[in-house]
Amino acid sequence: METETDIITELVQTHTSELVAYAASRVKDRQEADDLVQNTFIAAFKGLDNYKGESSYRTWLFSILRNKITDHYRKFYRGKDQEISSDAYFDKNxxxxxxxxxxxxxxxxxxLDNPEFNATLLSCREHLPEKQFAVLQMKYYDQLEAETICKELEISSTYYWQLIHRAKLQLRDCLQKNWLNE
Amino acid sequence: MNKLKNILMLSCQKAAQLIEKKLETSLSRTEKMQLSMHTKMCQACSNYQSQQGLIDQALKEDCNSSSNEAECEDLKTSILQQLKSEGEK
Structure with missing residues (x-):
């Protein structure tokens, strides 16, 4: 009979790379992404008794990972001042x-068919502050609705739009500086 | 007259916000008119509008980030070791 250790070892072998790819799409720091995946497996191992088999192991692991990522971000957004100005781009008028x-x-x-242009855009995205990066990835990579993102991160919709707007101002500015001057 | 002036005089900052809103949801009739008048007169905002459309499209298309398989092998080993020590607790 398969022991719990056998099951979890098999899951680690099969699903680590896709879980890491997902975590890395959400969290800029690669070490942090690895840690989140590791904690996902530890939680899965401890919770294996409670796994009801209602969903596939893969779905189950992803739902644990998503919760871990959300916890990570909630801590991150909480208590920080929720004001972003675009003063860096506009004068007082x-x-x-x-x-x-x-x-x-x-x-x-x-x-858009130019690989170099896309590479420049992705490199610009890497340079976004973490908070802007996260909402941008949830919006474009996970294709979540604004309402869902605000709920998950426990942020106001005004703050969410400021983050998106600021992220796109910065992305465009970064493209202008790095794409044209290459 | 002042009211008309206020409607017509959109700042670039406000125009940029409307461009964002346009990509996300939709604009009211007044907002549409304000933005279109502004971008006709302002080359910078006109550039901004077309470039944000482009960025939006590029970000939507880029949905696959790949991870390095070799790095994953190291991580797998480390996770399994970690699980082993959890199991012994």
Whole structure:
């Protein structure tokens, strides 16, 4: 008969890489992502008795991991001041600051097919502050609704939109600096 | 007249917010008109609008981040060791 250790060993062998890929899409720090996956397996091992078999092991592991990630972020957002200004981009009249004004990126319909452009965009995304990175990934990678994201992270919708808006201002600015000057 | 002026005079900061809103949900008729008048007169915001559309599309398409298999092997070993010590507790 399969022991619990056999089962969990098998799960680690089979699912680690996809769990890590998922965690790394949510958490910028790779070590943190690895830790979250490790804690997921420890929780799974301890909770194996409670696993009812209603979902596949894979689904079960992902739901544990998602809870771990959410806990990680809640701690992160809690207590931090929930005000983000876009002052770094605009003057007091709300006009673009001279070095932040969007100039043409030489965009055409094929820009998205250009691997270098996409690589630049991804590298810019890596440079976002963690809080902005997280909401951006939940929105685009997990394709969650704004309402769901706010609920999960326990943040207000105003704050959520500020984070998204700020993230996209920064992404665009980073593209302008790094794409055109290459 | 002042009211009309207020409607017409959209700052770039406000325009950028409307562009975000447009990508997410939709704009009211007044907002649509405000934004379209603003982007006709303001090249920077017009650039901003088309580039944000592009970024939005690029982020939607990039849904697969890959992880390094070799690194995963090390992690698997470390997790199994960790589980072993948990099991002995």
């Amino acid at each position: 709300g006009s673009w600051l001279p070095d932040k004004a969007p100039s043409s990126l030489g965009e055409d319909e094929h820009l």
